[in-house]
Amino acid sequence: MVRIIVAQRKVKRKSKSVLAGLVFSVARVHRKMKSSQFFKCKRLSQCAAVYKTAVIEYLTCELLELAGQNALFHKRKTITPKNIMQTILIDEDLKKVFSNVVIPQGGVLSRIQPELITKSKIKSTANSSYPATPKSTVDNRKKTDRQQMHHIVLSERTFEQGRKLCVIKGDITEMEVDAIVHPTSRHYHTNGMIGSIIMSKGGTSLQQTLTHLRNLGPLISLEAKCSEAPGLKAKNIIHVNVPTFSKSNQPASDLEKTALNCIRVAETEKLKRIALPSIGSGNAGYPKQLAAHTVLSCIRGHLKDVNSSIEVIYFVLYDAESLKIYEDELKNLQ
Structure with missing residues (x-):
């Protein structure tokens, strides 16, 4: 077997x-x-x-x-x-x-005082034998502002009288515009994301500007004020006191008034190009979808009815969620 x-x-x-x-x-x-x-x-x-x-x-x-x-x-x-x-x-x-997390070898954000930055000497070209730059070259340089500023335009729409609304991925403090919007509080605090970055670049000069604004009085809720932007590529800063989100009140109405106040201040100063972050979705606590829809809708309505000096409004964002929301809202904007 x-x-x-x-x-x-x-x-x-x-x-x-x-x-x-x-x-x-x-x-x-x-x-x-x-x-x-x-x-x-x-x-x-x-x-x-x-x-x-x-x-x-x-x-x-x-x-x-x-x-x-x-x-x-x-x-x-x-x-x-x-x-x-x-x-x-x-x-x-x-x-x-990751608020309490320390990253080994992460370093710190550089904060160089403006006084320590050496200004490059520009040589006079009045007696130069080189020919002047052609106009076509100048126009091409204007077209390549995006590459020079290292920003990526994800969405762009043109409305009446050639006014544009653009969604851009990048750093708002690197935008070469007439003004950037800084969401802040009653006493011009800079503890937000935008505030901390502009302070690291503006240094002592910007601190003195903010001190002068505080001496003039507090920034009332929904109010916006314009100041110089020392140390930044933008010419001005529009400081705006964004209200805190609350379901009991009318959050959309308050945020709409806040955004419109920023636009009106820019129009008063005869500004043409301004850059906005995602207003309200930071420390104010607004849902990103609600904030994007409210801000885009009210700005679109205002520019449609008013003979404004503004030509381009950039919405400069970084995180993927905000970029996607703003792209969709701009696409569906009437």
């Missing part, structure tokens, strides 16, 4: 990460959660570990994607800790999540 031995095929076990469709280790996160002092209960389900792993993986992918765009924006081939730090500081949502 011959005994036949059939070799049983070993079934390869699948890890919890594979079963959940994740890359990060679910088992490791589960062990860390059980040994952590923040979880008082001794029994933790696998679902909690899977959910937390998925959130960590999503945040990591989002952060790396934005950091890669930041590195590309600064013409770097690799992502450095400084790119990650800059991404966190610019993106409002990531800044809230």
Whole structure:
């Protein structure tokens, strides 16, 4: 009698990460959660570990994607800790999540006093034997302002009398315009995202300008005032006191008045090109969709009815969510 031995095929076990469709280790996160002092209960389900792993993986992918765009924006081939730090500081949502996180080798944002920057000497070309620059070359330079400012125009629409509304991805403080809008508070605080960046570039001169504005009195809610912009590429800064979002009041109406006050101040100063951030969606707490729809609609309506001096309004944003919302709202604008 011959005994036949059939070799049983070993079934390869699948890890919890594979079963959940994740890359990060679910088992490791589960062990860390059980040994952590923040979880008082001794029994933790696998679902909690899977959910937390998925959130960590999503945040990591989002952060790396934005950091890669930041590195590309600064013409770097690799992502450095400084790119990650800059991404966190610019993106409002990531800044809230990583507010108490220190990134090793991330460095700090440079803050050079304007007095230390040496001004390049421009040689006189009055007696030069070189021919003058042709007009066509000058026109081409105007057309390539986007490349010079390293900003990417994602959407653009032209309305009556050639007025334009543009959605741009980039740094608003690098815009060479007549004025940029700075959402602030009653006492011209600069603790917001835009305020911290303009202070790092404006330095002592801008601090003196803000001190002078504070001495003139507080900035009333919804009010906008114009000042000089020392140390910035823009000629002026329009400071506006954005109201805090509240469901009990009329948030859309307040935000509409705020945006219109910015436009009216620009018209009073005879400005032609202004740049706005996502007004209201920062520290004011407005939902991004509501803020974008309200601001774009009221500005469109105002420029349609009024003989305004404004020619171009740039909406300069950085995070992907705001850019997508503003692109869609501008596309659907009547």
